[in-house]
Amino acid sequence: MTSVHPSPAHVCVLGAGIVGLATAWELLQAGAQVTVVDRGPPGEGTSSANGAQLSYAYVQPLADPAIWAQLPRLLLARDSPLSLRLRFDPWQWAWGLRFLAACRGRVSRRTTVRLLQLAAESRAAFDAFRQGTGSDCDFSATGKLVLYTGDTAFAHAREQLALQQSLGVQQSAVTPGECAAIEPALAHYAPRISGAIYTPGECAIDCHALAQRLAALLRERGVHFITGQAVTRLQLHGGRVSGARLADGNVQTADAFVLALGTGTPALLRPLGLAVAWQVPVYPLKGYSITVPAGDGRAASPRVNVTDAARKVVFARLGQHLRIAGMAELAGEDWSIDPVRIASLQAAARDIFPQGGRYDQLTPWAGLRPATPLGEPVIGPIAGAPGNLCLNTGHGALGLTLAFGSARRVARLLTRARPASAAASAACSA
Known part of the structure; x- marks a missing residue:
């Protein structure tokens, strides 16, 4: 089903994380006037100290059949990498049940295909941005090794590898010795590795520096920023969003609105009705990071992701x-x-890369990834919501990776011109 709306001259992007900023950039390239609103400075939320990897080829969703065998330890062990802290929160329970329902082979394969398609779009869009603006932000393209220390897990990884290779991804399974050859800093740890999946084309970048660079470029090009103001609700008129009410009581108006507020998105959608909110099952998936000065020497701190x-x-x-x-x-x-x-992060780092950094000088951080049960973001309009409202949220741990691809999709949806006499209109696919 396709609904047609006037091509918006002014789009308000709600959210100034990496996804919102990339959306503002792509809208600007498409000719829209853009305003960005956020309760904090650009890039200061979940984008500020994330994992930094641009994982274009290795996009396996967290919802995977292998989760079932790991579930007791994952949920009960204090040091488990995945943990559930039960709350009196029906949205948490609903998310968890939908996540478990998604832990099926067929669902995981379908999500992988879709994520790879979006990642390819994102890579092309980000490369165009980086080359066109000369933005560096500690960018590197040194590849990635995903390490497995158990034969069963490595066998499952090779199955995922076969799927991704069939979709055109350049990846290979490598031996422990090959791991050490690719990344010398792994030499001492290699005997404990069953094998690894190597993706030579993967990259990394400082997400916070990238967000700051984007915000500066957007301001130079006339994008208006309203920061320090939370959006309290969406105002509706005639079946459309007429404005975003801010914490200070002012209302920001625009022709169209993009919700890119990460974990803050559901709260704005719930007043629109349960049927609308249910289509955007975004829940916070908390992650942590530490940043340390890198160790000296070729075999000390890794260069490969x-x-x-x-x-x-x-x-x-x-x-x-x-x-x-x-x-x-x-x-x-x-x-x-x-x-x-x-x-736990510090211990893992010392174990794998004992000379990798000055771990006594770490900077700790925590952030909330906006995750969907499937692991696939929600992009575009949704049924039952106002026609001039687009979503761009739910990227989970792949927000940095998918930001420019999802932004380009939103920009196409909102600014795509129709031919001839309808040139001033744009189609927004529902």
Whole structure:
């Protein structure tokens, strides 16, 4: 079903994380006037210290059949990389049940295909941005190794590898010795590895620096920013969003609105009705990171991106620093930093890369990933919602990776011109 709306001259993007900023950029390139609204400065929320990996080829969703065998430990062990802190919250329970329902092979394969398609779009859009603007932000393209320390897990990874290779992804299974050859800093750890999946084309970038660069470029090009103002509700008139009411009582008007508020998105949708909110099952998946000064020497701190699959911890080199990130807690809107989780990241880093960084000089961080049960973001309009409202949320741990691809899709939806006499209109696919 396709609904047709006037091509918006003015679009208001609600959210100034990496997804919202990329959306503003792509809308600007498409000729729209853009306003960005957020309760905080650009890039200061979940985008500020994430895992930093641009995982274009390795996009396996968290909802996977292998979860079932791991479930008791994942949910009950104190040091588990995935934990559930039960709350009196029906949205948490609903999310968890939908997540378990998605842990099926057929569903995981379908989601993988869709994520790979979006990741390819995102890579093309981000490369165009980076080359066109000369933005560096500690970008590197050194590839990625996903390490497996158990034969069963590695066998399952090779099955996922076969699926992704069939879709055109350049990846290979490598031996422990090959791991050490690709990344010398893994030499001492290689005997404990069953094998790894190597993707030579994967990249990394400092997400916070990228967000700051984007915000500066947007301002230079006339984009208006309203920061320090939370959006309290959407105002409706005639079946459309007429404005976004801010905490100070002012109302920001526009022709169209994009909701890119991450975990804050559902709260604005619930007043529109349960049927609308149910289509956007976004819930906070809390993650942690530490950033340390990188160790010296070729075999000390990794240059290649590394993921420890068992501990769900990622390592990315950002200039003279090493970012270590991971964990997934289903704990609601809790931004506190658990010292046990930080210690766990520190221990994992010392175990795999003992000389990788000055771990006594770490900077801790926690953020809330806006996750859907499937692991696939919600992009575009949704049934029953106002016609001039587009969603761009639910990217989970792939927000940085998918930001520019999902932004380009939203920009196409909102600004795509129709031919001839209808040139001033745009189609928005429902």
